[in-house]
Amino acid sequence: MTTRNTSRSPLASSDRIDRRRFLKRAAASGVGLAVAGVLAACGGGSATATTKPAATAAPSGGAAPAAGSSPAASSGSASAAGGKLEMFSWWTTGGEEAGLKALYDIYKKDRPNVQIVNQAVAGAAGSNAKAVLKNRMLGGDPPDSFQVHMGHELTDGYVAANQVESLDDLYKSEGWDKAFPKGVLDIVSANGHFWSVPVNIHRANVLWYNKKVFTDNNLQAPVTFDDFFKAADTLKAKGITALALGDKEPFASGHLVETVLVGVLGPDAYKGLWTGSTKWDDAKVTEALNTTKKMLGYINTDHAALTWDQANDLVISGKAGMTIMGDWVDADYKQKKFADYGWANSPGTKGVYDALSDTFALPKNAKNRDNSIAWLKLAGSQAGQDVFNPLKGSIPARIDGGKADYDTYLKSAIEDWKKDTIVPSVVHGAAAKDGWAQTYQDSINSFVTSLDVAKTQKALAQGCTDAGVCK
Ligand code: GAL
Numbered sequence: 001m002t003t004r005n006t007s008r009s010p011l012a013s014s015d016r017i018d019r020r021r022f023l024k025r026a027a028a029s030g031v032g033l034a035v036a037g038v039l040a041a042c043g044g045g046s047a048t049a050t051t052k053p054a055a056t057a058a059p060s061g062g063a064a065p066a067a068g069s070s071p072a073a074s075s076g077s078a079s080a081a082g083g084k085l086e087m088f089s090w091w092t093t094g095g096e097e098a099g100l101k102a103l104y105d106i107y108k109k110d111r112p113n114v115q116i117v118n119q120a121v122a123g124a125a126g127s128n129a130k131a132v133l134k135n136r137m138l139g140g141d142p143p144d145s146f147q148v149h150m151g152h153e154l155t156d157g158y159v160a161a162n163q164v165e166s167l168d169d170l171y172k173s174e175g176w177d178k179a180f181p182k183g184v185l186d187i188v189s190a191n192g193h194f195w196s197v198p199v200n201i202h203r204a205n206v207l208w209y210n211k212k213v214f215t216d217n218n219l220q221a222p223v224t225f226d227d228f229f230k231a232a233d234t235l236k237a238k239g240i241t242a243l244a245l246g247d248k249e250p251f252a253s254g255h256l257v258e259t260v261l262v263g264v265l266g267p268d269a270y271k272g273l274w275t276g277s278t279k280w281d282d283a284k285v286t287e288a289l290n291t292t293k294k295m296l297g298y299i300n301t302d303h304a305a306l307t308w309d310q311a312n313d314l315v316i317s318g319k320a321g322m323t324i325m326g327d328w329v330d331a332d333y334k335q336k337k338f339a340d341y342g343w344a345n346s347p348g349t350k351g352v353y354d355a356l357s358d359t360f361a362l363p364k365n366a367k368n369r370d371n372s373i374a375w376l377k378l379a380g381s382q383a384g385q386d387v388f389n390p391l392k393g394s395i396p397a398r399i400d401g402g403k404a405d406y407d408t409y410l411k412s413a414i415e416d417w418k419k420d421t422i423v424p425s426v427v428h429g430a431a432a433k434d435g436w437a438q439t440y441q442d443s444i445n446s447f448v449t450s451l452d453v454a455k456t457q458k459a460l461a462q463g464c465t466d467a468g469v470c471k
Contacts (some may be wrong), residue, residue, distance in 0.1 A: 015175055043278040050224065078374065079109045085371040086117040087360075088136075090129035095311050095331020098346035099392030106387060107378055109254035114371050119143055125428060137163045142363030149429025150198055150357035155190040157431035158361060165362045166193040167376065173326050176380055177396050184421070187430070188359055196359035197380040200394035203413055204425045205346040205354035206418035209322045210315050210331050212340055213240060219321075221344035225263065228347040232298040235321045242298035245321035246311030253448045254427045254441040257292050257322050261350025264288040267421045274424070274431040276469045289453040315341070326356070326428070330409045331393030344410055353420035356428035357397055412436035432467070439463030 085107070091100050097120070104116050122272035126147075133146055142163070148154050158164045168315035171177045171194045180198060188196050207228075209221060212377035214231075217238060222228040226246040247253040256392035262270045265284045272278030273285075281290065300306070300314060309332050314320035316338045323329065324346045333341055345352065360379050366372050378384040385396035395414045396402055402414045426437050440463060464470035 008190075009337065054263060062074045075184040079112065079457060081111045081303045081371060081374070082113045083113075083371055084115045084117050084144070085368055085375055085377065086119050086143040086145075088119045088120055088121070088129070088133055088146035090123055090126045090147065092120050092122040093124070093328075093332065094335030095328055095391060095393050098335060099331070099388045099394075102382055102387045102391055103378060106384060107375060109379075111371065111374060114368075124249045125255075127249040127251060130434075135420045137159060137161070137307060137363065140365065142366055144366045145360045145362060145375050147358055148196055148361050149358050150184070150187050150196070150459045151184055151424055151430030152437070153429030154188065154196055154359065154361065158363075159190050159195050163364055164195055165364055167197060167299070167362060168193050168196070170373065170376060170380070172195075174377055174380055178295075179380070179382075179400065181397075182356065184397055187357075195377050196361040198357045198359040198397035199379045199385060200358050200389050200392060201397050201417060202326050202328065202356050202358070203353055204255060204326045204356060204389060204427070204428060205262055205324075205349045205352065206327050206329065207322055207324050207344050207346045208312070208315060208333075209342050209344075210318050210320070210340065211342050213318050213321045214342065217321075221342055222322075222347055223344065223350055225347045229294065231321065232295075236298060240315060240318070241300045241320035242322060243295060244302040244311040245296075245299040245305055245387055246306035246308045247445075247448065248305055248307050248310075250441060250445045251427050252308050252311070252325070254444045255326065256295070257288070257444045257447075258425060258427050259349060259354060260292045260295070261285070262287045262352055262423060263346060264291055267352050267423045271423055271431075273464075274426060274436075276464065276471060280464050280470065281319045285457055286453060286458070289447070289456055290402040291452050296451065327409070327413060330407070334391070334407070351420055353416055353422045354425050355417075355422050356425040356430050357395070363450040432469070436463060436467035436469060439466065 014036065043293055087100075089100065091097055100118070100120070104118070107116065108114070121132050123129060129147075133143075136142060137158070144158075148158060176194070176197065185194070185272070188194055188198055207222065213235070217234050219231045220227070220236060222231050235242040245252060245256065261273065264287050265273070269278045269282075269284060274279065300311070300320060303311070307324055311320070311323055312325065312329055312332050315323050316333070316336060333339070360376055362369070362372055362376060379388075380398075380404075382396070382398055382400050384400050385401045389396050389401065390404055390406050390410065393410070395406070395410055395417055406414065426432050426440055429437070431437070432440070440460065443456050443459040443463060446459070450456070461470065
């Protein structure tokens with residue numbers, strides 16, 4: 001594939017939806033606002049965008065899409081292809097690994113002589129992987145493809161650093177410019193080019209609970225913060241940990257606070273936090289931090305020693321009643337064969353989808369470029385997404401995905417994605433560029449220990465100013 005420069009902007013589509021108008025208004029008031037606004041159009045786009053089957057959908061029977069459908073994309077036939085495919089990610093837990101492996105299995109059917117090197121660096125939310133990858137990129141030793149979140153993590157990171165190839169040719173040959181919702185297309189593009197292919201959509205703002213624990217204690221899934229604290233008091237009185245947290249990998253506490261910010265501020269004001277239109281010294285931010293502080297009074301004492309999935313084990317065993325975490329938890333339950341769970345939007349976020357997406361990109365100077373292109377084609381295909389996502393606990397990014405055996409939670413997520421108000425996750429790369437997201441994360445980590453609301457709020461306000469987002 002040769003990188004083709006096109007003057008056509010991926011933003012210039014005839015698809016227009018109401019929420020798209022909102023985006024335009026948002027984008028008009030600042031650069032950063034564009035991402036938050038773009039995400040607001042994602043789900044709605046799926047309902048109205050033109051659905052055209054991808055040019056190279058995977059053949060039935062699970063074989064990968066044939067490589068080389070774009071004339072310049074790949075040389076030689078797929079079955080004769082050899083060499084390696086080094087795929088870099090942080091997917092090492094049950095559901096994550098299962099989804100990835102299922103994609104590899106399809107890939108290997110089409111390219112049996114390619115050796116797949118699964119370069120997965122453990123550490124949820126990329127806590128270790130991102131730094132390793134950055135060093136490799138800087139050192140001129142990129143993998144063949146890598147996992148990267150849609151949004152600022154991609155565009156302000158690898159695109160700005162000129163480390164990835166444009167995927168414009170693939171978007172054209174595979175029909176991807178019609179296969180994904182408009183809002184998703186916008187957020188994987190920058191400077192008029194497409195830069196990665198989204199394999200899924202995850203939701204961050206989910207409260208998971210043990211049904212038996214809830215039934216035994218006459219509890220309903222909480223909707224509001226008041227509901228949450230009532231349920232938490234009941235569980236605490238019985239000696240049950242109300243809220244399981246595993247922030248050994250610190251993203252988990254940042255994740256919890258993100259969902260509280262959405263719940264207390266509401267979607268518009270939450271989005272404004274990342275674009276400068278909501279001030280960090282706002283009384284609602286104080287309220288959100290105080291609410292979090294109160295929630296932290298109900299967590300397991302060993303939270304700093306546990307990972308998110310170990311915290312989830314507390315819910316499975318009934319030692320804890322609830323946990324607030326992204327929907328990769330659904331995949332964790334599946335892998336651990338635990339079915340007695342319920343879910344609700346995290347408190348105060350009914351009707352809001354706090355979204356993130358895992359995408360794959362093509363580094364410049366990838367050693368096995370043809371193999372990488374075949375991988376990207378598979379990840380972007382309907383067949384690939386419908387094999388991967390039911391195992392990963394996510395929903396397909398493609399408009400025509402969702403036809404496979406999705407469980408009850410995922411079916412509900414597919415519906416919610418179409419109608420909810422969408423906001424971008426900060427902890428998972430969508431809402432803010434890396435430096436600012438890291439300052440947020442660091443401030444929240446200190447907060448979990450200090451519980452100092454005023455100090456934390458000040459640090460966050462300063463972080464926003466330092467990032468050049470708050471004036
Ligand atoms: C997110 C990622 C998900 C899941 C999660 C936990 O950042 O997008 O796919 O892997 O971290 O590791």
